[in-house]
Amino acid sequence: MWYMNEERQLMLNIAKDFVAKEIKPVAMEIDRNCEFPMKLFKRAGKLGFLGITFPEEYGGIGGDWTTLALILEEIAKSLPVLTVAMGAHSLLSGGLLNMLGTPEQKKKYLLPAAKGDIILACGSTEAVGGSNQIEFSTRAVLSGDEWIINGGKVLISNIVVADVYVVLALTSEKLDPATRAGMSIFLIKAGTPGLEIGKPEHKLGWHGSMTGSISFKNCRIPKENLLGPLGGCLQAMFVSATDEFMSCGPVSLGIAEAAYEMAKKYSQERIQCGQSMFDRFQVTRHKLVKMYTEIETLRALVYSTHAVKDKGNLVLAEGRLLKIKGAEVAEYVAREAIQLFGGVGTVIETGVERFWRDAKVMAIGGASVEALMDNIAFMMKNKMI
């Protein structure tokens, strides 16, 4: 592949080893029990997967985005939910810390986060506005040396297990719709009085991602826990969210590849009337070719976009395209894979249906593909693309 080099290949081999020896044996069990993959998450930290794009001085490896994509793709082939936890931790929360943190904040939070010694969660989405910050109502007010936070967030990944929540809150009366000024970010440690953690939701897919609500009732945090400029964090949030959307490309690619490989193997081994399904039915062959075509199309989009990102571009529109196209391809391929399996494809123990469940959530979790299309349309209208 044009995007491979020796260093990336060695790092990918490490991910392959990790998947084969440690993830694959427990992946089905984690999905079935809806448990956060704590042991794997900690191991991912020790192996350096949680700080790939962080600077070396803060525990990362100063790697590029293409390397991150290769590793996410590989992990997603076995356990997509681990990449979801990694995305919330390293890209959304860690990304904001990396962009906005003071050296002291980075040393205190980013360094242990890169090693997996602490877990981060990002609190943005709210019940009323969804991901539309104009409608957010969580508010922070400065009182002496403390910020007092009131409000609530919903559908937040890594709740319960997180040690630190990176939370968006209004610090003005309302968000300026033109300049987007008025929103700030705060670092809130788990266990802080006034921070209440809800119960993880039972979801269609992403079992074990610990997604749920958090609320703040006169939650007091030190003044220095403000992350970044007062009232001026949304640009950074837009960038870190883009990085997270972009990561949905390789994750979706991994999901699609896993489902496709299972269906291809089954079609070649399942005998009907003396022939494999692959040899006997044109419809089987054509389905597999279409699935393969979509996968290779997505692969081209994923790695060309990451190559552009590696050159220092923000890829605000292209990053969103990866989530849109990735979710579409992963859901299509996983659905067709189940269809090729027939009845046994719907049996949980077969292990293919979970990829469809995870693929379906890809189109919604973090931001719906429709919201992202509106983002891109806005960029079109304003001649940004």
Next chain:
Amino acid sequence: MAKIIACYKWVTDEADIRINSEGSIDFSKAKGKISDYDKNAIEAAMQAAQSIGASAVALTFGTAKAKLSLKDALTRGPAESFWVCSESAEKADGAATAKVLAEAVKKIGDYRLIICAEGASDTYARQVGPRIAARLDLPCITSVRGFEIQGDVITATRKLDNRTEVVKAGLPALISVLPEVNEAPIPGLKAVLDAGKKRSTEFKLQDIGLTDADVAPRTEVRDFKAYIMNRKNIIISADTNADKVKELVANLRKDGVI
């Protein structure tokens, strides 16, 4: 600092090998990898070096393709890697490989222990380790499942067919280890970056006093064939169990199994 030398082989990754319908083997899409068992040998060298305050180094004999292995080997911990590069490695048998590695070991010098895997994951001929030891006139302990070093003595536990055996040898020595000697850890991504900063030394055959003629193999691989299992679909249909056994035995005799 004294060295612990781990020898390894760059082999074809069996996961990439395709078997054609007529039984021939297609290597065209196969990538290379460090033999799985050699990863245990490298880890054993790391542990041994740590226990006696020596420096672990990695050594391989391979074609130009084996260059890809150097950083991989260094990622697993050794401080330095050595590579004897020659296209003759493509067809080298155990005797030729041992000759090259023994001369390379002499060139590296100042070693206390040489560690090989019991066999490589492609041929598993179990020749190289003992042959290196013979050439260097070193004590050799094979089939090692565990060992410790105290002073100038290595104590190793060997796994034999139906028992284990504990043997001692003076250093320097050579041991060939079984995969169960340790669990080769998965290196972290940082180790890949660190590997780029370590030194790799390339030897040509003449650098270690050999020529292509010196490493000509005495054995020749004529062909590779896949092992194909075909079912004979013989149904034993005798009426009584005793007759069924007789029929089974007769069939096995006919096929030369017993």
